[in-house]
Amino acid sequence: MDGRNDIAPRPRTRIQRKNSRAILDAALEVFSQYGFRGATLDQIAEVAGLSKPNLLYYFPSKEAIHVTLLAGLLDTWLAPLRAIDPAGEPVEEILGYVRRKLELSRDYPRESRLFANEVLQGAPRISGLIQGELRDLVTETAALIRGWVAAGRLAPVDPHHLIFSIWATTQHYADFDVQVRGILRQSPARTHQGALDFLCHLYSAALAPGGPGLAPPFDH
Template sequence: MNKPLTRIQAMNSSAILEAALEVFAAHGFRGATLDQIAEVAGLSKPNLLYYFPSKEAVHEALLAQLLKTWLDPLRAMDPLGDPKPEIMGYVARKLELARDFPRESRLFANEILQGAPRLRAVIEGELKTLVDEKAAVLTRWMEEGRIAKMPPVHLLFSIWALTQHYADFDVQVRAVLGEGHDPFTEAGDFLDLLFDKLLTP
């Protein structure tokens, strides 16, 4: 059983993961180095290696944190709730994640674009199981006539695409909108309108 980290160890570990998030989000896994991560964390490379034995270990720790954050909003969709508010709430939570955790979103996107070598087992296991479970809930709601009929998994894909876009393509979004716009407020209003119309039977 691992000993609990001391306060200093916990602070250093947190600093390393925060620095790694910045470096991986900017350069991807292949472009990032332990030297870069150590520099951003304000630690020596040997000190970093005391906590994480390799770049892969740092990356895996980050991805483990990220997946919990990323899957929690979908887990929160209540099968016993009112369908449209449950789905609209999920859309809102995903947009909030894109707003509050843009580096994490880009880290996830970079991993997927590289073929998900460090995430494939989770994608094919935990994520697929959760999606299948929620797709069954959506299908039941559709069969009960409570929301419009459509392919449930593609509905979830569309929610991911329409929310994570605002984090992954932030520079493009802000350049096209121009000054004086709040992308996430405007996106929230638009997605409310879009999904309200889409889901109405």
């Protein structure tokens, strides 16, 4: 071998890393507001404080920026589900998942809206992950919940619809933040605590062993 293929790429300079982060942060702001179709490179460059040619030096297209953001987001999004402990107490493990998802909505509202916009547009850039890694993880978690129900450690529940309902009730506080703030007119900390208290009470009451559960009164 002549060694030419063993030459490592040059590390980015501090300025290059700074500009790349500025572009991604600006793109997150623009994409979360306008979605992929509504966002433009000109908007992203303006928010980043860079010229459009300078932006294109770092990312060759709007799609390249979007894919980079989604790739970084997905690991963060899947982490709370992966953190459910099969050896833990079932109700507490599910409530822990609710807490983690609500914290994500509080701490990463733009990322939540980015993901929601992508899904609303048919998920053209993450459909493979939804039908692959995400589906596999949800299937694995659903089997765990189903086992807890069978062992009498949870009230009857459809595990998939339980997971979907947790997504809906927690991500609402990020995706519909303007609506929530407009109605409640209270501090974000008070809103978060109120949502956490309500959702933990809701799910703990519904899932406690011996209770009625959340299973439908008929077979699908």
